[in-house]
Amino acid sequence: xxxxxxxxxxxxKSMVESKLIELLPNSAEPMSRLxxxxxxxxxxxxxxxxxxxxxxASEAVGGTIEVVLPIACAIEMIHTYSLxxxxxxxxxxxxxxxxxxxxxxxxxxxxxxxAGDALLTDAFSVIASHGTSNGIAPxxxxxxxxxxxxxxxxxxxxxxxAFDLAxxxxxxxxxxxxxxxxxxxxxxxEASITSGGRIGGASDGEIYYLKRYARAxxxxxxxxxDILDIEGxxxxxxxRGADARKKKATYPGIVGVEKAREVAVELSxxxxxxxxxxxxxxxxxRELALYLGGRKY
Amino acid sequence: xxxxxxxxxxxxKSMVESKLIELLPNSAEPMSRLxxxxxxxxxxxxxxxxxxxxxxASEAVGGTIEVVLPIACAIEMIHTYSLxxxxxxxxxxxxxxxxxxxxxxxxxxxxxxxAGDALLTDAFSVIASHGTSNGIAPxxxxxxxxxxxxxxxxxxxxxxxAFDLAxxxxxxxxxxxxxxxxxxxxxxxEASITSGGRIGGASDGEIYYLKRYARAxxxxxxxxxDILDIEGxxxxxxxRGADARKKKATYPGIVGVEKAREVAVELSxxxxxxxxxxxxxxxxxRELALYLGGRKY
Numbered sequence: 001x002x003x004x005x006x007x008x009x010x011x012x013k014s015m016v017e018s019k020l021i022e023l024l025p026n027s028a029e030p031m032s033r034l035x036x037x038x039x040x041x042x043x044x045x046x047x048x049x050x051x052x053x054x055x056x057a058s059e060a061v062g063g064t065i066e067v068v069l070p071i072a073c074a075i076e077m078i079h080t081y082s083l084x085x086x087x088x089x090x091x092x093x094x095x096x097x098x099x100x101x102x103x104x105x106x107x108x109x110x111x112x113x114x115a116g117d118a119l120l121t122d123a124f125s126v127i128a129s130h131g132t133s134n135g136i137a138p139x140x141x142x143x144x145x146x147x148x149x150x151x152x153x154x155x156x157x158x159x160x161x162a163f164d165l166a167x168x169x170x171x172x173x174x175x176x177x178x179x180x181x182x183x184x185x186x187x188x189x190e191a192s193i194t195s196g197g198r199i200g201g202a203s204d205g206e207i208y209y210l211k212r213y214a215r216a217x218x219x220x221x222x223x224x225x226d227i228l229d230i231e232g233x234x235x236x237x238x239x240r241g242a243d244a245r246k247k248k249a250t251y252p253g254i255v256g257v258e259k260a261r262e263v264a265v266e267l268s269x270x271x272x273x274x275x276x277x278x279x280x281x282x283x284x285x286r287e288l289a290l291y292l293g294g295r296k297y
Numbered sequence: 298x299x300x301x302x303x304x305x306x307x308x309x310k311s312m313v314e315s316k317l318i319e320l321l322p323n324s325a326e327p328m329s330r331l332x333x334x335x336x337x338x339x340x341x342x343x344x345x346x347x348x349x350x351x352x353x354a355s356e357a358v359g360g361t362i363e364v365v366l367p368i369a370c371a372i373e374m375i376h377t378y379s380l381x382x383x384x385x386x387x388x389x390x391x392x393x394x395x396x397x398x399x400x401x402x403x404x405x406x407x408x409x410x411x412a413g414d415a416l417l418t419d420a421f422s423v424i425a426s427h428g429t430s431n432g433i434a435p436x437x438x439x440x441x442x443x444x445x446x447x448x449x450x451x452x453x454x455x456x457x458x459a460f461d462l463a464x465x466x467x468x469x470x471x472x473x474x475x476x477x478x479x480x481x482x483x484x485x486x487e488a489s490i491t492s493g494g495r496i497g498g499a500s501d502g503e504i505y506y507l508k509r510y511a512r513a514x515x516x517x518x519x520x521x522x523d524i525l526d527i528e529g530x531x532x533x534x535x536x537r538g539a540d541a542r543k544k545k546a547t548y549p550g551i552v553g554v555e556k557a558r559e560v561a562v563e564l565s566x567x568x569x570x571x572x573x574x575x576x577x578x579x580x581x582x583r584e585l586a587l588y589l590g591g592r593k594y
Contacts, residue, residue: 025451034451034459085414090406109387113410114459117382117417121450124421128443138435145442146425153418154322154331162331162411 005287009052015065016051017043020073023126037107037115038122041080045098049221050189051076053288054196057210060275060282063200070130071144071199074123075192078152081119082188084112086161124149136199144195151191160184164248172249178219181251185225186218193217193285212274213285220267220293223260226250230257268293302584309349312362314340316370320423334404334412335419338377342395346518347486348373350585351493354507357572357579360497367427368441368496371420372489375449378416379485381409383458421446433496441492448488457481461545469546475516478548482522483515490514490582509571510582517564517590520557523547527554565590 020042025035051072058068087094087102088109095105104112124145131141150156160183167180193214197207230252252260271289275282317339322332348369355365384391384399385406392402401409421442428438447453457480464477490511494504527549549557568586572579 027452027456033463034456038451085410088407088410090410110385110462111459113382113385113387114455114462117413118451118455120414120417121446121455122452124442124446125450128439128446132439132443138439141439142425142429142435142442145421145439146429149418149421149425153422154335154415155324155419158411158415158418159324159331162408165407165411166330 005284005291008284008287009047009291012052012055013048015069016048016055016073016076019069020076023070023073023077023130025122033107033111034114034118037103037111038119040106041084041103041115042077042119044100046080048076049292050079050192053189053214053217053285054192056282056284056288057193057196057202058200059196060210060278060285061197061200061202061206062281063196067134067136068196068199070126070134071136071195072192074126074130075148075188075195077119077123077126078148079188081116081123082152082157082161084116084119088112091161091165120152140198144191144198147191147194147198148188151187156183156187156191157185160187167249170249172254174251174254177249177251177254180249181219181222182215185222186215189218189221190214206278209274209277213271213289216267216271216274217289217292220264220271220289223251223264223267224292227252227257227260227264264293302581302588305581305584306344306349306588309352310345312366313345313348313352313370313373316366317373320367320370320374320427322419330404330408331411331415334400334408335416337403338381338400338412339374339416341397343377345373346589347376347489350486350511350514350582351489353579353581353585354490354493354499355497356493357507357575357582358494358497358499358503359578360493364431364433365493365496367423367431368433368492369489371423371427372445372485372492374416374420374423375445376485378413378420379449379454379458381413381416385409388458388462417449437495441488441495444488444491444495445485448484453480453484453488454482457484464546467546469551471548471551474546474548474551477546478516478519479512482519483512486515486518487511503575506571506574510568510586513564513568513571514586514589517561517568517586520548520561520564521589524549524554524557524561561590 021039024039024042027035054072054075055065055068059065083097084103086092087097088104094102096102102112103115107115127145127148128141131144132138152158160180163180164184167176190211193210194207197210202210229250251263255263268289271293272286275286278285318336321336321339324332351369351372352362352365356362380394381400383389384394385401391399393399399409400412404412424438424442424445428441429435449455457477460477461481464473487508490507491504494507499507526547548560552560565586568590569583572583
């Protein structure tokens with residue numbers, strides 16, 4: 001494996017962020033406050049994991065970055081909307097995200113809700129408009145809109161957030177946590193990967209293995225994220241142990257950090273194994289799994 | 298004009314409501330509270346104006362109801378999400394909508410926000426999935442997703458709501474109100490009509506005239522709605538004069554009810570005139586404009 005994963009991540013992150021700025025609306029008054037709030041959260045950093053996975057999946061089957069990039073950014077817009085809404089006072093009531101004040105702490109609750117709504121809705125305009133202008137076949141655009149909206153909606157991410165709120169303070173089993181994680185973060189991660197694959201021209205067989213990769217990766221990522229919350233870390237930017245104080249059910253919270261880390265590493269290896277029939281173009285996907293499954297930053 | 302408009306409206310309303318129930322998710326616990334909240338607002342009544350306009354526009358160019366119906370319902374899901382979010386404490390802070398408690402009064406703020414998010418997102422799944430299974434060409438599905446998402450997003454409905462909040466308590470001109478109304482309600486009404494037209498197989502020329510119809514109709518509808526708010530009415534289901542107490546800028550609030558009513562009637566006639574080259578299949582659209590432009594219920 002020749003890809004230098006840290007340099008790959010950093011190059012992709014820059015490309016995604018430049019494109020995101022280009023894709024966001026930038027009107028004159030009086031809508032500018034809404035747009036300012038959209039830009040604030042979009043530019044508030046983050047790993048850009050979902051768009052990078054989308055790009056890497058497209059490259060893995062021979063797609064070019066230019067074609068997939070706006071779609072990858074649209075997925076990041078959907079992820080960002082979900083963070084803005086999750087942080088709201090009536091939800092997780094967080095004042096900090098990635099070390100800076102959350103959207104509603106800066107712009108107020110009404111504008112934060114609307115900024116989330118707008119990012120979600122505009123993401124579909126970006127997919128439809130830029131998908132078309134980038135020459136993606138309309139049938140593929142419809143498939144990825146179906147995959148992404150199903151992953152983000154009541155049977156995916158939003159359902160997972162409702163599930164999570166319902167579980168707060170309750171005793172839960174590992175199965176329930178895996179189900180919640182697969183809805184709340186796994187579904188959109190999977191859709192990022194399958195969308196990238198479809199845009200890159202993946203066969204049905206390749207989509208099948210990309211899904212296997214995505215499922216193992218998604219769970220490994222969530223477990224590692226929850227370990228980081230317990231152990232703290234500079235890049236998390238929120239208070240250490242925030243989940244425990246809110247009595248959020250997490251995987252390492254139940255099995256302990258050591259066991260959870262083992263599971264995350266196993267899942268990462270399972271993700272890599274799913275790509276055994278892919279050539280070296282899938283190396284970034286492979287290294288992403290190993291890097292994030294074992295990350296200790 | 299042979300269509301009996303009240304019977305047409307009532308038949309279409311029933312068809313839309315039956316299909317909406319079928320399209321909404323209906324899972325087992327623990328997501329059922331989210332889904333209950335989605336159903337609550339979807340089934341809370343309303344004129345179903347946007348889906349009926351979508352169906353009528355499709356019929357006007359020769360489309361069949363069966364093909365357009367799920368898309369029409371998806372637009373109603375987007376409209377319903379916008380009402381749930383507009384009613385939130387940080388927005389308009391309304392306790393009643395159509396005479397019954399608002400979503401957040403019943404389910405709490407967190408679930409209401411998520412129910413809105415889910416209705417918006419699931420609407421795109423419905424368009425992509427049912428559009429495909431109903432045999433609508435993928436290129437047409439992509440066009441209507443682009444039109445609807447642009448009409449609903451930062452440059453349309455969400456932008457209009459942000460604009461409206463920014464204007465509260467301020468002195469505004471008629472131009473500003475027309476711009477706000479065209480964003481907040483006009484854009485999605487226009488997209489309902491053009492989507493229906495595209496699904497029904499409208500030519501570019503027909504889409505042009507459907508847009509002219511939609512713009513005149515949308516403004517007439519908003520003005521009539523604002524007149525009803527001033528004069529009160531059983532079907533509005535909210536306190537008479539709610540806009541005035543909140544100092545919301547409205548068209549009749551500036552020019553007075555009599556003048557506003559004249560303008561609404563003129564706009565309705567303008568809408569009808571836009572359809573002069575359409576045959577009798579466009580009669581429901583024509584009568585809808587005259588009925589709603591002059592409505593006094």
